[in-house]
Amino acid sequence: MLHLSKRLRAALTVLLALATLLCPAELLPRLGDGLDSIRQRDFLQVATRNGPITFYQGGHGPTGFEYELVRRFAHSLGVSLAVKNDSRIMDVLDDVRRGTADLGAAALTLDQSRSGLRYSQPILTLQPLVVYRRGLPPVRTLDDLLNLRIGVIAGSGSAAALRAQQQNLPGLGWREADDLAIADLLEMVERDDLDAAVIYTHQFKLNRLFFPNVERGFALGKPLTLVWAFSASQPLALQQAANRFIAEQRSSGDLDELIGRYFGHDDYLEYVGARLFIRHVRNRLPRFVPYFKEAARDTGFDWRLLAALGYQESHWRPDATSPTGVRGLMMLTRPTADEIGIDNRLDPRQSVDGGARYLLHVRDRLDASIPEPDRTWMALAAYNVGLGHLFDARTIAAQRGGDPDRWIDVREALPLLQQREWYSQANHGYARGGEPVIYVRNVRRYYEILKYVNRSQQQFDQLGQRTLDSDTMTPLEIVTPLM
Incomplete structure (x- = not known):
């Protein structure tokens, strides 16, 4: 049996996708002849439409909720994915009816009045x-x-x-x-x-x-139902396979995880905060992006996470100063700056570099048993409240029957450091433990927004x-x- 390299296989997929885009529909082979024909040609042809729910080009290539889901479906069939990006919903449906696409995934809703189509089981509710x-x-x-x-x-x-x-x-x-x-x-x-x-x-x-x-x-x-569309004139095998796949994704929790990743952040910020943040993304952030990217290369963090941390600390103001003496874009204390070799906290490049290296230092001191992304969330909490108090919270989490390696359990334990019952027996005493919980939540929200901005920048x-x-x-x- 002939085995193609991944690079050659990817190149063939691109060529097939281009052929689908460039060739007249009547010259293309009928695609919807069942699973055997799909596996023989080694790709699943999907008609979609550009949009935030469906498919778009992000900073690292194609993305989108339906794109991610249909890519998983193609993988479950053991084939690659070819995407035709139509401009109109009716174009998508026509491709499916003609059989020049195996399925349509374009924020389509269940509509039995459309002729020549069958639909998958429900994927998502659309209001x-x-x-x-x-x-x-x-x-x-x-x-x-x-x-x-x-x-x-x-x-x-x-x-x-x-x-x-x-x-x-x-x-x-x-x-x-x-x-x-x-x-x-x-x-x-x-x-x-x-x-x-x-x-x-x-x-x-x-x-x-x-x-x-x-x-x-x-x-x-x-509410309406998001579905995939199939040609009514083609065998049922692909539709049945899609229904099994959707059911498996739902029962495993993978579908809920994907929904949460794309749509689960409606409470990012209240209106004034949202408006202010987006204005600063446009007006303040560009000046500092090279510094965040440089620090990211040196430390391995995502530059957008470092930028989110910087916004939480100073709203990207390089001359920020607090009453307690922390200064600069990343709001470093004098002892921290001295420890990591920063001589000018008001220099934004030095501040970003220092903040990133300090965050890395904190993360490296955490137990190796803590997996990602929990490890990063705990490092952010320690950046705010100190490693000692984070260690105390992990101990309390374990005492309460939780998992000290999971942020969700440590997050519940941190506010208890404000209660005498708990801080009196903690190694590092009292802490305003609710603040790092809010701190990490905010950084994560800013980070999610920046990721969305970045992948939708085009x-x-x-x-x-x-x-x-x-x-x-x-x-x-x-x-x-x-x-």
Whole structure:
């Protein structure tokens, strides 16, 4: 049997993907002939659409919730993945119907009125959500939508939700286009080209920090079901395999983990904090990114984690000084600076270098039994409260029947260092143990935001460069009221 190298196999996958993009659909082989044909060609062809729920190019290559899930599915079949990124939902569905894609994964919702398609079992619940521009009167009910300029992506479940509500409110009208991205809609609301839009709650979670003038309105209609689409004219084998895979992902907890990774951070920051953070990401952070990346190369930390730590410490102010004498972008004490050889704490490059090396020093002193990422979270806590108090908290966690190597248990123990019952028997005495818990939570939130910003940078760079006017923006088709 011929075995291809990983490099050659990857190259073939790219060539196959390019062929799918460049060849006319009628010249492509029928792809949906069952699992045998997929395994023979050695790749799963998926039609998708660019978006935060589905598929986009991040800082380290393709990513997205559905992309990650369908990649796992392809792996379970023992084949590679080829992705065709369509511009419209209807293009995705047409690819599936024609058999030029094995399945469609593009934030599709269960819709039995679509002909020629079958669907997988439910993957995720999608709730259509009305969002509107901050400063308008609150939009809380369906009646509040009358006379507003509302935008939606044509062919989406959100558009279907609007059509369903139009039966109850005939005066409801809106504007739609089929090749808009979610960021386009939100930017149009932000810039007063629209008053409101209907998207999914998950999409708002992923994008709201970048559009602080867009406000959450109300849930529109019943929740919808995210599914994968298959051709009704093809054998059931692939659909059945997908259903087994989804069920296994759900029962193992892997699906919940993936959902949490992409959508589980809606409570990042309250509005003012979110707006301030994003402004500082744009205006302050770029100056210091080279220092964070240099320190990351020297210490092995993700530069975005170091940047998140720096924001928590000083809001990226190199001249920050506290009443207790800690100074600089990473807020180093004089003894710490002396210990790691930093002579000017107000020099941002030295401060970042010193803070990163001190964090590494703290992490290296933790027990080797602590796995990642718990080890890093505990190192951050010790950066804030001191290693001695962290060791005490680990002891208390064990005494209470928890695992001292797990951050979730140590996190519960740290606040107990404020109670006499516990700190009186601790080696290092009293500590304001609730503070490092909040500290680590904040750093992790900033870190998650920075990771999202980084992997979506191309999307937002393009968004920032585009002028939203009639010459460059896709025209919105007006859906008129029924009365």
